[in-house]
Amino acid sequence: MASKELLIFEKGNGKSHKNFIPKMEIEGIDIDEIIPPIYQRAQLSIPDTPEIEIVRHYINLSQKNYGVDNGIYPLGSCTMKYNPKINEITARLSGFSQIHPLQEENQGAMEVIYETSKMLGEITGMEGFTLQPAAGAHGELTGLLIMKKYFKSRNVKKSKIIVPDSAHGTNPASAKMAGFSIIELQSDKNGEVPLDQLEYAMKEKDVAGIMLTNPNTLGVFDRQIKEITRIVHENGGLCYYDGANLNPMLGICRPKDMGFDIVHLNLHKTFSTPHGGGGPGSGPVGVVNDLIPFLPKPCIIKTSEGIICKSNNEKSIGRIKAFWGNFGVIIRAYTYILALGSEGLEQVGQISVLNANYLRVLLQKKYDLPYNRICQHEFVLSDKGLPNEVVTEDIAKRILDYGIYAPTIYFPLIVNGAIMIEPTETESKNSLDNFVEVMYKIYEEAHGDPELVKKAPNNTSIGRLDAVLAARKPILHD
Amino acid sequence: MKLDFIPHNEKIIEEMLNTIGVNTIDDLFQDIPDDIKIKKLNLSSGLSEPDLLRYLKSLSLQNKVYSYSFLGAGCYYHYIPSIVDFVISRPEFYSSYTPYQAEASQGYLQAIYEYQTIISKVTHMDIANASMYDGSTALAEAAIMATIITGKNKVILLEGIHPEYIEVVKTYCWGQEIDHKIIKENQLKNEITEDIAAVLFQSPNFFGDIENIEDMVRIIRDRSQKCLIIQVMTDPTCLGILKPPGELDIDIYVAEGQAFGISPSFGGPGLGVFTAKQKYLRKMPGRLIGKTKELYGEKTGFILTLQVREQHIRREKASSNICTNQALCSLAALIYLLSLGKTGLKEIAVQNFQKAHYLKSELIKLSGYEILNKKPTYNEFMLKCPNIEALINECKKKDLLPPLKMSKYYPKLDDVALVCVTECNSQKSIEKFIDAAKNAIENY
């Protein structure tokens, strides 16, 4: 393996080429006559690079990167399941990939959007859906703006949102972007929402509602969920479901039935579209009947003339993204849902929970499990009790040495030294057993050879990096 | 027959249940009250790969793919080199998560660092982030960033910004109770006061006009030292020729990067290019990749940095909630720009200028047609038509994706088409369009 990878900019040889430029058949007028020279740039400093250098450079870089196609990717709350290859084929059909968002002959695409909305409605119980949001956090913002507009339309002033301390960081940040301030609720010793405190918080007059993920970030299903949503509703609030953890609920239980009014989903988590190294994603938002008029534009409806945009939705929060959402991601999720069907989706929920509990039971033999009960899709260990000042980060880095990826660490914030593990349903028992074996070995190493763990990783392409240096003296480009 | 990605057989499931110490899978869902469990999802049965593919192919055929396009308006047909899809199809890239574990993600981290570098080279802006969702949300986040930096609560938008982007900015502003006003360029002199957080403008704008940015910047700076100037572009390939924002004293420059090697895909996913002056670094939304060194060695490496700006640490104090971005699309843009090189990117821009200009000069020869743009244009222009419906129909007959009817966004411009010509339009296709324009007069 190459020890030092030059930047691509050092691999250009200066020979210019026009490999990707079509023939110029017409006689073009001198550019200076079209655009005044003072509007033109003096120079452009990107290199001319031979194609073979580009290909080799990025193939070599790809080999210094780890994807779920390489092995288990147990990041908690990220749902790194297998990305079926058929998704990539369907998304690249020219009738989907080469069409313009403003063209008229679009009924195939409109049907994909319409049908996906319907199916997500059935999966969550929600009556209306928008596929506009580009990601989960974008969906949260959309859902909260819907909440805001709903109360505004009823002339009720609501300025606060309740967010439990176990929530994803995006929840409070999204609430702030929608103009709400936050009331943070401390989880109880079981990791659940304390009803008395919820009731107390809801008594403050201007609370718009609650944002919850259930199962929560401890992987725990809140048994009082019906009570929680009842209390919020009785005090004039709305309930928002953060769908980041929907995977184990597929075919088992629906946010609507738990009492939620608004839900966002992450198609790049639950519905198998690739994460792409951090995007593109898609964060559809579903709502109950009363909130449908507030969905963002464009709203689409089915009529006798086909699937069209509804124009008279003046209550809508407005547009939250240009065009139709991340259609290329939506088509992949649509492919996945059609492939699995109702039975397949139910198995997803079941096996994701089976796999997580299998790991939980085996790993708690060596590691601290602060919330010790049956989990859903994920569970959280901690570094408590590890010897020789070995901490969570060391464990994570040492896992990389065994050629697999590490869990989510230091989240949720309510567990000190959290190690958050979500295997997903697509991991085989062999893969899970291998992960357990690695975790056991590291446990032994922490006792017998702690320096090995604390200096890890030792056999990745690079050693542990200096995050402090990177932040003190940021170098963000060459 | 259906697709099934669950690896366990019955026997393995049995073994795993034994290890856990429960009898059935249902026992694992004991925390869920029975009255909210569902029996069955009301969806169709799953499909096997061949059946699935047959169905989706038939559905895709209901969308017409034209031989040539004269439609732009925020989404563009540029040639995409084959190596773009080749690189982004590497599973190590596309099936990875955000590179939290730097040592197992050096490949992607370096690639995004190279993306940040190439964007700052093309734009001459001090810093570029690892991307936003798209051009419209990048613009909205830029507006919010300006209100945070200046402590002012009002933004001005110049008309000429893509109408859908204006709507997105309005929605975001409404969320945070930020005032906004949409004005014409010639009103700038009167509208800039000390309480404005930012002026947002697009150039080349939605109508195709290339603005005199130096003049605009002077007018704004003369009237307010605090006001940030934010430029947006929907087709940044013009930067092959046009002066980059970094040389024009622009504070924040954003763009829709779809034109950089990303297929149209019905308008998404695209790429939110986001750049700013160095002094605004700590208020910038989105991920940033930085260069650093090993803690216990001397090798150079790459890492997610300045993460305390972001929501997972700063929570409600973060300037943005963005988490997921468009990493794979930024990789596509990087490969696109590298494949072209400076020679190619310049040539693309030249061809867009020249081909669009050629069509303009041919159309004004036809009686009844008028070009409405008074300023220089890049690859789009407004064409006043004697019979716009006829022109649209004639284009379709010739297998040309027709231009945009401006009335979609501006009801008063009911006889105006927004015509887009890129390097992908052959001479033959341009001749066909001219024929269509002629037929639209003669045959109706």
Added chain:
Amino acid sequence: MDYKFPDNLKYTTSHEWVKIEEDIARVGITDYAQHQLGDIVFIQLPDLGTSVEKETSVGEIESVKAVGDLIMPLSGQIISINENLADSPELVNSSPFEEGWILEVKFSNYDEVNSLLSVNKYKELVQSEEK
């Protein structure tokens, strides 16, 4: 952990220290606070001359993994800031009470001084948080 608690200083419940000299108060964060934050990478400070209110946040102290507010112990006007911290924020880690001071404020309300914590009270606070 053993933290330093200089006994010539006053303290706040939000872990700032205050050194009073006539009507000037020098402010920084305590040894305990810098330990909790970890390696400090950036400090955002208010402009010179800004009028500030007691118990409001006037700046932020960032480490790689956390961010803390700098809460004003006293009301007044900022008359000096530690310019060295722009290039060397690590001074707050290495010398929280000396070279790592953050700002100076000119104050007028002596009652506010009386409400600050003594070193013993602050030690108790830290001990209780440590648990």
